[in-house]
Amino acid sequence: MRENLLWSLVAVFVPFSLVSIGGGPSIFAGIQHQSVEVHRWVTAREFVDLFAIARAAPGPGSMLVTLLGWKVAGWTGAVIATLALFVPSSLLCYGVARMWSHYRGRHWHTALETGLAPIGAGLILAGVVAIFRVAGAGALSWIIAALACLIFAWRPKLNPLFVLAGGAAAFAILHGAI
Amino acid sequence: MCTMPLDRPSVPLVSIILIFFRIGLFSFGGGLSGWIYRDVVTLRGWMTDADFLSGLALSQILPGANVTNLAVYIGQRLRGPAGAICAVTALVAGPFFAVIGLLVAYDRLSTMPWIQDGMSGAAAAAIGLLLVVAIKGARSASSSLVPFITLAVTFTAVGIMQWPLVPVVLVLAPLSVLLAWRKAASNA
Structure with a gap:
């Protein structure tokens, strides 16, 4: 097996x-x-x-x-x-x-x-x-993905960890609120 | 001969291992070619610009992760088979343990609901990183008709119709390369 x-x-x-x-x-x-x-x-x-x-x-x-x-x-x-x-x-x-x-x-x-x-x-x-x-x-995921995409395009050298952490925080806060 | 290592004192395998191990551990989110360029070309002069750039193009058209392919290429140019094995193994070793460590930590924490929400948010942000690459690729492909159609057909077949990826690529790749070949030949 x-x-x-x-x-x-x-x-x-x-x-x-x-x-x-x-x-x-x-x-x-x-x-x-x-x-x-x-x-x-x-x-x-x-x-x-x-x-x-x-x-x-x-x-x-x-x-x-x-x-x-x-x-x-x-x-x-x-x-x-x-x-x-x-x-x-x-x-x-x-x-x-x-x-x-x-x-x-x-x-x-x-x-x-x-x-x-x-x-x-x-x-x-x-x-x-x-x-x-x-x-x-849902819509929240799409919005976070689109915003992250804009940030990465704007600042290609930014450490992605910051953006991932930002996405995590935004989802945790907004998902409870909506 | 192209298969010979570069015509200069040979680079110690230990240096190759140390450099690629460090690059692997710091390679958050991709975009590593800049780091590798800095270490291999700018700081140490192990390769010329042209050598590095053609290797970069190669690592992107071949299947496999771009960074591991680039490591194989540079290792091969510097020290032949041993160099290639050292470079790619050192590059992947750090991330191998890091990714499992993160998963174990996550499994311990995942019972808390806000962790689930946080992971959903991080996943969505990570998709943003993919979108950047996809948009770049789409923009350069839409410079002319044939690559644009190729992109659209690939996306529709795999993304919308959910056809299996391997046969789709096996059918489309030879067609697309053949068309590009004929175009290059007629321009020459």
Whole structure:
């Protein structure tokens, strides 16, 4: 049973590792679907909490999978999920990095870059929608997200922890008041 | 040869580990490439600007977290396979424990209702951080028709229709790259 769980972590996250164009945000929609609806590792509510914890902690947002692994099988699960997400993409990147200097400036180089960029952006937008959908979020969540977006666009170097703390405080106060 | 480490005294693996470990622990909310640039290029001169920037582009078009890809690239350029393994492992090690520590602390506190409200608010604010990235991407994609359509189709298929992500990307990516390739070729 436990081994089955560990294998399913590998089977779910390895493919995501290789399609996460544009980084972690592009696969959040897919990870949410797999871990909430298909495998039922966590509830929709827990998933949203894990997402927020992963964003508040240092490191790539895709450390979300470390938390999913932890929920499924403790330390072993956390290690396996993390390796499953980071090793395949790192190996691919290593191989490409070795060849990269050889082919710098070629057409396919530019074509890859311009062809994949809009897919990455579309996936990130889909990830935003997916997270709001599972959160069952009301108007208050949308307003906080929009305000946070404005602040981040205005002050890109501001430590995001301040904004996350501000969002937390605003929600806790206003949710009680409304 | 491009696969050789740079033509200068080799960088100690210990330095690579220390620098990437520190960057990993302070990488709140992303936007780390600036920190890495400062450490690797400005402060230590381990790489040229061009080297760093092409690696940055590479790490963004390849699948995987941009920061871990950049670490793999820089480690590989500096010290080959050992350098790549040290850089990416050091980068992820700190956050690995930090994120689990936060979760454990949260599980202990989550029985209090205002903690639940606070987490909802923090999650909403974190989505704001994602929106910034999405808007940037959407703005540069809408400079011409084909990338804009690609973006819209990707978003509709995965976000609205909720089709599975992997097959959608496997179908769209070759098409989009092919179109970009033909455009680049006809402009050349």
